[in-house]
Amino acid sequence: MNIHVTVDQVAKMAPDVSVANAGRKLSLPKNWKTVGQNAQALWGECQGSALYQVRIELSTLTTQCSCPSRKIPCKHSLGLLYLCANTPTAIATGEPPDWVISWLNKRSAIQQQKATLATQGPTKKPAASSTQKSTAKRQEKILQGIAQLDLWLEDLIRNGLGSLDTHSTTIWHQQAAKMVDAQALGLAQALRTMSAIPHASPDWTEKLLGKLGKLALLSESYHHLERFAPPLQEDIKLLVGWTLKEAEVHERGEHVSDDWFMLGQQTSEVERNRVQSTWLYGKETGRSAQILQFAYASAPFAENFPLGMQQRAEIVYWPGNDPQRALFVRRPDMPQAIQGSFGAETLDAFFAQVATQLAKQPWRETFLCLLQSAIPIYDSNQNRWYLSDQVGQAVPLVETANEHWKLLALSGGHPLDFAGEWNGEALLPLGVLVDHTTYHLL
Amino acid sequence: MDTFVTTAIVGTGQANEALPETHTAIDTLAAQLPVEQKERSFLLTAGALAIYKQASSLVSSAQTLPEVAAPETMPACLSRNAQLLIGLFQPPYTILLPEALERLRSSGHRIPDEVLPQCLAYGTTNSEHRSQLAPLLGERGRWLSQFKPTWKWASRYLVDEHATILPAEAETLWQEGTLEQRQEILSRLRTQDPAQARTWLEQVWKQEKADVRATLLTCLESGISDADQDFIEQALNDRGESVRLAAARLLLHIPTSPSVQRLLARADSMLDFKKSSLQNKLLITLPKQIDLDWKNDIAIAKLKQDKLSSEYWFHKAIGRISPQHWESRFDVAPATFIDALNPNEMGKALIVDLIKAAYRHHTSNWYQPLLGWYIQHVLSTSLQPIGKAARELFAALAPADAEEILTPLLEDREKSQHPLLLLPAPWSASFSDKYLTMFKTYITTNPNDHYSFWDSTLLFQLAICLDPSKLDFALEIASTELPEDDTHWSRQRRQNQLHSLATLIHIRKRILTEI
Structure with missing residues (x-):
């Protein structure tokens, strides 16, 4: 099966604009040698100041390049993904070369090791008395x-x-x-x-x-x-401030398998630390989840997600009452276009969900808002944006530099299914499902 | 502001013994908190109140829903095309936009909804593309444009495949529409019923502001005849200078008018043609003294004062008079007349005047000889900037004739940039091939040249000019790796130029195959 990736998704993976632009310049077939793909990976060799080998695991969009760049994904990895988005016919299906097979095997072994650790816990546990003391x-x-x-x-x-x-x-x-x-x-x-x-x-x-x-x-x-x-x-x-190690989350958290809609992502910066928040919605369970990743300065985030798509995966929630934060355990399948509808029928119904969540965890600050048949409104007199539900109730949208013109254009005054983040005061749009068929990232 | 928040601002140290109530269900809980720990109890109540309010977020119902956009009559292009289009709104890819839009129009598709904000923003800052963008915006685009004042241009365009047909609401648009709409209506009416169009303008003339009068007056150029003379002559005395100048430009198209006759008389007194078996000559006699009346005759419009020389006004006159006048006055063929420019020291300046005049009066039988002389005697010997009029004349020629005139320039690499500026796209396969062959020779035999004559903007023009069948050849050339041992800074620049050219060609190939 060929990977289906869009230019928007690739752009969202870029660590910054300059890498995205450099990657776009490498999206021509002429820049690439031995390009190919199979069910697991996409690969190619890019001629820069040396010949760089790029490999991308398709289910997790994990990239690896032999170039010395510290930015991940590097421009070569993005270039290959842009090539894939723009000219899918340029990438033939075939057997991967040795340098791809060895990388995939290595990744598989690491994942196996992680899975073992997750199920068995750390091999060397410190002495109980020492742990209790500390x-x-x-x-x-x-x-x-x-x-x-x-x-x-x-x-x-x-x-x-x-x-x-x-x-x-x-x-x-x-x-x-x-x-x-x-x-x-x-x-x-x-x-x-x-x-x-x-x-x-x-x-x-x-x-x-x-x-x-x-x-x-x-x-x-x-x-x-x-x-x-x-x-x-x-x-x-x-x-x-009592944090948990990943292995402890695996051990003590609730594991949930579902077709997860990757609804959108936002990155914020606090004192040079970057926090990336990705919102998921489970098609079968109807549960929401928030994947948080942290990075210092321009360091890359560990994982990439196929935003605007759905993927069969197992996640594990942090232990807690009505948990929200989660991490991926396994994403073995290829991502696909989002299929199916979601969302509360009215804002009242959504706020009832918020109240229920707050009753279980009163310190929660952000909530995934999914609303059916929502209509964006622009009040040009006051330069304010709102989102209305199908019974005419409305809440403000977050004020952003880019405003919300794409959202308004996609709606045309007609209702659409909306995904956003509610911060207690306003909604930050993440994406919309138009005509119940096509999901657009915002 | 409620007492609870006021207490927080002034501090509980200033408050009474009893803490203020929140007037919510929280008060029942707060009542159980120890009174002696005033600050602690106040803070815990504030925390509970914040969660209480968060859980009962209020929604507003006061917002008015917008009118919905009308149903579309054209389908949106494919989502893959949308991705391609988004990239074309950023330089240097914008040069590919006109062709992409034209292909979209030909295919009967509109711009997809998600691209509309970029499209409207681009049309706002690049007004020359509005006429191409407007018909592709669809109902959704016109609906969206109402929300931002700078986007209103989109709904002002009269989108109509048959641009000469008057819409049913023509008279209403003429009376109540925007200036752009009124111009469009007047121009369309002018092509159908010139007298009626003039009458419409006469009826509103006194109510309009000077700049509006000037703008609408220019619409009379189409279908202009002697019947318009009285009205235009009156406009020559308008109090607005812009109106007087517009009227003067229009009168140039009515050669029988007294104003034009005076202009011709002044010009005739300065230019003569002397036939000779050896070399025909143009004789120029500039008056030694000129007064304001003399200048007014050439300007047609009345001037308040002017200090410009007789030479300036001579060139002005030649640039305003139809070249056919010289053809009949001296009874010579255009080529013979133009050939007489050769020995004249003002020849190079005169050719520019004549090109302007030919463009102004659409004197098509002069185009070829004028441009041939211009290429041979002006462009091949200097790097004189190319004017709009010359470009327009080339655009009006048959492509094969235009290419033939420009082919000699390909022999000189320093002049080979001119076809990129002069020859409208797309070029023929054979001219594209000749150009690319020259270009290939140039970059392979001059690897150390810093391409001073090929600045990026000009070089990128090549991507849109070439015949589609030659794009692979162009890609092959643009993929040329320059010698590694050349460490000069300019190598990097050249390589980047070629790389960017290759990217543009590749995207154009996608436009041609995918849209």
């Missing part, structure tokens, strides 16, 4: 940190939010640093996020108060962890 030590540090945070929060609210310096973000970062010292990285991150709120909008005091209140609820919950059911305990610990 856990207890960390717990003590965290509790001390939280006690200190509680005092600080109470001081802040006693003196009033009006006393906050107009411009300085120092107090948030100082407090975050103290939480880092206390090994409560989740709390540190929450504090850093709050530094952007003061004086940033007319209702910033209300927003900040809400965030501070939720942080207080989290510290209170951590103090009384035993009062909660084990899944919610997992959530609380994770939010405070």
